[in-house]
Amino acid sequence: MEIHQEASSEAQAPSALSNAEIADRLAGLAQLLSTQKENPYKVKAYHRAAARIRSLSDSLDELVREDADLTQFPGIGEAIASAIREIVLTGKLRKLETLRGQAAPEIASLADYPRLDPKRVLRVYKKLGISSIESLRENLESGEIESVLGLRMAQHIRQGLSEAHAMLLYRADDLRDAVEEFLLTKCAVKAVQVVGACRRRVEVIEEIAFVIGTDDFPAVVRRMQRYGGRTTLLGSSSDSAVFALAAGITLRLRLCSARAWGLCLVTETGSEAHLKKLEAVTGRLTSLPGEPAFTTETAFYRNFGLAYIEPELREGHDEVERAGMGSLPKLVTEADIRGELHAHSTSSDGVHSIEQMAAAARERGYEYIGISDHSQSLKIARGVSVDDLWQQIRYIDKLNAKSDGIRILKSSEVDILADGSLDYPDDLLHELDYTVCSIHSRFGLNREHQTERLMRAMDNRYFNILGHATGRLLLKRPGYEIDMDRVVEHARQNGCFFEINSSPDRLDLSADNARRAAAAGVLIAINTDSHSMGELELVRRGLDQARRAGLAKSAVLNCRCWQKLVSLFRR
Numbered sequence: 383m384e385i386h387q388e389a390s391s392e393a394q395a396p397s398a399l400s401n402a403e404i405a406d407r408l409a410g411l412a413q414l415l416s417t418q419k420e421n422p423y424k425v426k427a428y429h430r431a432a433a434r435i436r437s438l439s440d441s442l443d444e445l446v447r448e449d450a451d452l453t454q455f456p457g458i459g460e461a462i463a464s465a466i467r468e469i470v471l472t473g474k475l476r477k478l479e480t481l482r483g484q485a486a487p488e489i490a491s492l493a494d495y496p497r498l499d500p501k502r503v504l505r506v507y508k509k510l511g512i513s514s515i516e517s518l519r520e521n522l523e524s525g526e527i528e529s530v531l532g533l534r535m536a537q538h539i540r541q542g543l544s545e546a547h548a549m550l551l552y553r554a555d556d557l558r559d560a561v562e563e564f565l566l567t568k569c570a571v572k573a574v575q576v577v578g579a580c581r582r583r584v585e586v587i588e589e590i591a592f593v594i595g596t597d598d599f600p601a602v603v604r605r606m607q608r609y610g611g612r613t614t615l616l617g618s619s620s621d622s623a624v625f626a627l628a629a630g631i632t633l634r635l636r637l638c639s640a641r642a643w644g645l646c647l648v649t650e651t652g653s654e655a656h657l658k659k660l661e662a663v664t665g666r667l668t669s670l671p672g673e674p675a676f677t678t679e680t681a682f683y684r685n686f687g688l689a690y691i692e693p694e695l696r697e698g699h700d701e702v703e704r705a706g707m708g709s710l711p712k713l714v715t716e717a718d719i720r721g722e723l724h725a726h727s728t729s730s731d732g733v734h735s736i737e738q739m740a741a742a743a744r745e746r747g748y749e750y751i752g753i754s755d756h757s758q759s760l761k762i763a764r765g766v767s768v769d770d771l772w773q774q775i776r777y778i779d780k781l782n783a784k785s786d787g788i789r790i791l792k793s794s795e796v797d798i799l800a801d802g803s804l805d806y807p808d809d810l811l812h813e814l815d816y817t818v819c820s821i822h823s824r825f826g827l828n829r830e831h832q833t834e835r836l837m838r839a840m841d842n843r844y845f846n847i848l849g850h851a852t853g854r855l856l857l858k859r860p861g862y863e864i865d866m867d868r869v870v871e872h873a874r875q876n877g878c879f880f881e882i883n884s885s886p887d888r889l890d891l892s893a894d895n896a897r898r899a900a901a902a903g904v905l906i907a908i909n910t911d912s913h914s915m916g917e918l919e920l921v922r923r924g925l926d927q928a929r930r931a932g933l934a935k936s937a938v939l940n941c942r943c944w945q946k947l948v949s950l951f952r953r
């Protein structure tokens with residue numbers, strides 16, 4: 383496919399600001415405010431507004447000039463709306479200019495790096511006796527920051543200095559929706575379907591891709607350059623165009639005829655590895671004039687004797703072979719989930735009470751919800767003391783006696799201490815219905831020690847589910863190192879289980895690790911780790927991972943009723 387640069391005839395006059403430029407100024411203000419003694423919520427509000435604005439399809443510049451109400455957008459209140467008006471109408475933000483003028487140069491320059499936490503950077507500056515972004519970069523590359531201030535600090539600095547070119551799937555989903563609506567309402571496309579990594583539900587997204595149907599592709603490409611005020615076209619051909627979105631990732635549009643729609647979805651959705659395996663079966667993945675071109679994906683698969691392959695499975699594992707043998711798994715769905723096994727309450731760091739969490743679970747049609755607050759050693763998350771947990775157990779018994787349509791399970795997210803012991807005495811653990819056991823400290827232990835630590839913890843008879851198995855935070859920090867095969871085997875022998883933690887920045891187990899655990903016959907809970915009622919919805923994020931791992935409902939712990947679980951949880 384030929385890609386060539388194309389100058390836009392409809393590009394706006396340079397005086398109009400793009401949403402990205404407006405967002406940069408708001409983020410800069412947030413940065414400088416945070417070095418002052420400013421209310422952290424205000425700082426966060428500016429950062430959040432900046433992130434929202436980067437995904438917005440409407441041009442804020444135009445809206446301001448039309449005198450539209452900017453508070454119609456979530457995350458934009460009166461103060462931020464008036465800041466945006468000032469930026470558009472004067473090209474400046476007085477508050478930002480003032481703060482920049484007052485700040486020392488080493489602080490002023492932080493306004494240009496919104497992903498760096500100024501407080502942390504100033505700590506590095508002080509410790510290493512440096513005062514510029516250049517020195518910061520040099521000390522990062524030489525390993526000085528890591529050796530003096532630790533791995534986490536080095537990771538933060540590395541992330542903050544790099545250009546954003548990826549985002550978490552749940553944020554990409556919002557952007558996908560906004561772009562799709564823009565294509566349908568502002569670009570007059572006739573048909574649109576998201577494809578690529580987004581459709582496969584990959585947890586970190588670098589490109590959003592759509593297959594579109596239209597009679598005038600060049601017009602669509604021109605209009606898309608007006609997205610968010612101004613969006614850069616990186617290149618285009620007669621049937622394809624790539625844009626740099628303000629949010630830091632790319633957007634790819636692929637023109638496709640109705641006649642070949644199904645084939646196009648297949649070739650644009652599968653990973654490279656998947657397409658290679660598919661091509662080995664079908665001979666080729668293009669259609670020549672006069673040949674069948676497949677209007678639907680199902681027609682395509684059927685033609686080659688294959689069962690329909692769910693998009694989440696199109697990664698090039700064994701799905702093509704299994705589609706040929708008719709032995710693909712029936713993937714777990716939201717309707718199969720019967721309860722929640724990892725939720726926090728106000729007893730530790732949650733925002734809603736046990737009763738509220740239970741009500742929210744009942745509202746979702748669940749049969750049970752496990753309250754697993756943090757254990758005593760996790761002071762930072764207001765871990766529950768031994769005495770308080772005893773009380774909570776009796777309290778939940780009382781609530782259940784009143785039984786109003788949902789069973790509350792007595793649980794705890796028990797810290798796995800550095801030596802592999804659990805954070806409560808056995809007599810207390812014995813009173814719980816089950817436990818989720820997690821690592822929240824000493825991430826720096828080496829692979830051997832970390833693996834031993836987990837295996838020792840699993841030797842405790844009250845260990846049931848391993849919480850967020852690797853501790854990874856997507857786009858923030860890799861997990862700690864463990865020998866996953868040994869841990870999976872040990873879990874299998876000891877009757878322990880894993881969770882897929884549905885928090886969008888964890889999604890831990892990863893799909894690959896979940897696939898491994900399931901292959902060994904170890905059941906997996908899809909847990910939200912909710913800290914509020916609303917977060918129970920995150921189960922959809924965990925389901926994405928479970929489906930990518932090829933899990934049927936029989937492989938999922940919380941697709942079982944409580945009676946079944948009782949017999950599975952050794953106590």
Ligand SMILES: [Zn+2]
Binds near residue numbers: 795820822850
């Ligand atoms: Zn945890």
Ligand SMILES: [Zn+2]
Binds near residue numbers: 726
């Ligand atoms: Zn938790």
